[in-house]
Amino acid sequence: MIGIIGSGTMGSGIAQVAAQSGFNVILYDVESSMLARAISSLASTFNKLVEKGKLKQEDADAAIARITTTITLNNLAPCDFIIEAAPEKLDLKQSLFSNLESLISSHAILATNTSTLSVTQIASGCKRPQNVVGMHFFNPAPLLPLVEVIAGALTADSVVATTVDLAKRMGKTPAQVKDVPGFIVNRVARPFYLEALRLLEEGVADHATLDKLIRDGGGFRMGPFELMDLVGLDIGYAVSVSIYESYFHEPRYRPSLLQQRMVESGRLGRKTGKGWYEYHGT
Numbered sequence: 374m375i376g377i378i379g380s381g382t383m384g385s386g387i388a389q390v391a392a393q394s395g396f397n398v399i400l401y402d403v404e405s406s407m408l409a410r411a412i413s414s415l416a417s418t419f420n421k422l423v424e425k426g427k428l429k430q431e432d433a434d435a436a437i438a439r440i441t442t443t444i445t446l447n448n449l450a451p452c453d454f455i456i457e458a459a460p461e462k463l464d465l466k467q468s469l470f471s472n473l474e475s476l477i478s479s480h481a482i483l484a485t486n487t488s489t490l491s492v493t494q495i496a497s498g499c500k501r502p503q504n505v506v507g508m509h510f511f512n513p514a515p516l517l518p519l520v521e522v523i524a525g526a527l528t529a530d531s532v533v534a535t536t537v538d539l540a541k542r543m544g545k546t547p548a549q550v551k552d553v554p555g556f557i558v559n560r561v562a563r564p565f566y567l568e569a570l571r572l573l574e575e576g577v578a579d580h581a582t583l584d585k586l587i588r589d590g591g592g593f594r595m596g597p598f599e600l601m602d603l604v605g606l607d608i609g610y611a612v613s614v615s616i617y618e619s620y621f622h623e624p625r626y627r628p629s630l631l632q633q634r635m636v637e638s639g640r641l642g643r644k645t646g647k648g649w650y651e652y653h654g655t
Contacts (some may be wrong), residue, residue, distance in 0.1 A: 376401060376452035378469060380411035380442070383486060384458035384646070386514030389415055392436040393410040393428075393515075394543045399449055400442045415440065418515075424616045454539060459487040461611050466490065467498045474499050482532055484508035488559050488608075489615040492525035492552045503529040506536050510545075512604055520545040521556050554619030559612055563626055566609065569597040570629035580636060581647045598649040602642035606635045623644055 375391050377384050380402040381497075388411075402408050410485070419437055422428035449455060455473060461464055470483050477483075483505045485495050496505035507523025520540040524533045533549065540547035549554045555563070569583050578586070583597025587601050601609050613628040620626050635648065642648030 374399065374452045374454075376449040376455035376456065377458060378449075379458035379460075380407045381432070381487075383510065383512055383514060385415055386512065387456055387458060387486070387510055388440055388562050388594055389418065389436070389515050390510075390543050390545070392439040392543075393432075394413075394630075396439065396543075398440045399452060401444070401446065401449055401590070402442075403444060405442075405444050407466065408444070410602060412437075412442060426467040441536060443655070446472060447476055449473065452477060454482045454484065454535075456486055458510075461487060461490060461608070462617065463490055463494060466495045470495060471498045472503065474501060482506060483533060483537060486510055489555050489612050489619070491554075491619075493527070494524045496525045496527065498579045502527040504532055506532050507556070507559075508536055508540070511558065515655065518544075518546045519558070520547050522547045523552050525552050555616045557613075559616065563613065565617060566597050566632075567613070567626070567629060569640055570631055574629065574631055602648035602650055602652075603644070605644055606632065606641045606648055610636050 375396045375405070376399045378401050380400055384400065388398050389399050393596060400408060416437055419428065419433040421548055423430050423433050446466065455477065457466060457469055457507050459469060465512065466485060467489065473483060479501065481504065485505070485507055486509055487507060488494065488509055492507040494648065496502035499505055505525055506528050507521065509521040509523065511517040521535050522533060522540065537547045537549065548557065552559065569587070572578060572583055573580055580598040584598050587593050587596045609629060610632045613632065617623070617626040617628055639645060640647050643652050646652050
């Protein structure tokens, strides 16, 4: 049984991957309305996969039936593996893990989907830090194959091995990385976003032109501004700030004021219908 904390885009995406892979899933969030939206969205996704011939109707029905929801943390007690996809707030994650540890069995694994926070620090408030590991999926989780598996300073080798095996059973490609700020992907991605933002700040070109140049000239599927809109400007900005602070204000990781202003104005990308681009009907 796999427990998943957080029914947003990432949490529900992980739930989809797990359910399609044959695992029973308990999806937790603080409000029943959030869970209702997540299940409705998942049902719609499964229907679209059936319509496109990518999934048989009986397999879609079986997958959605494997997902149950709860607003009571205690109901995650039977889970052997829990994946936390809560907001990127250290105190929140520490509190969740501390509470969960008192509910689950001593052998159960707590995995954080954090993209930048220290796995070691998240585990620091736990009595069994050896059972805490990083399992970082990428958005959208059902489509992107990579999963970063991060061992904290005290994570047991057996826990890392179990997490790697689980990722493979979910059809993912696990990459074992060290517990450093940004891990691999988000550290590599900083220049991709930040250099494009600096070019925009300096008036070298507009965002659409920069996206086109990077797509056509660099061979990327999406430009940096398109990708920021997909991920969410608020998430991207929070990651930038976290990495900048974690590397003791290293200048090359300095966040962009433009990015901050977009977040302050509520233009967060696809999820709000407007970011660097407009999304009608979102």
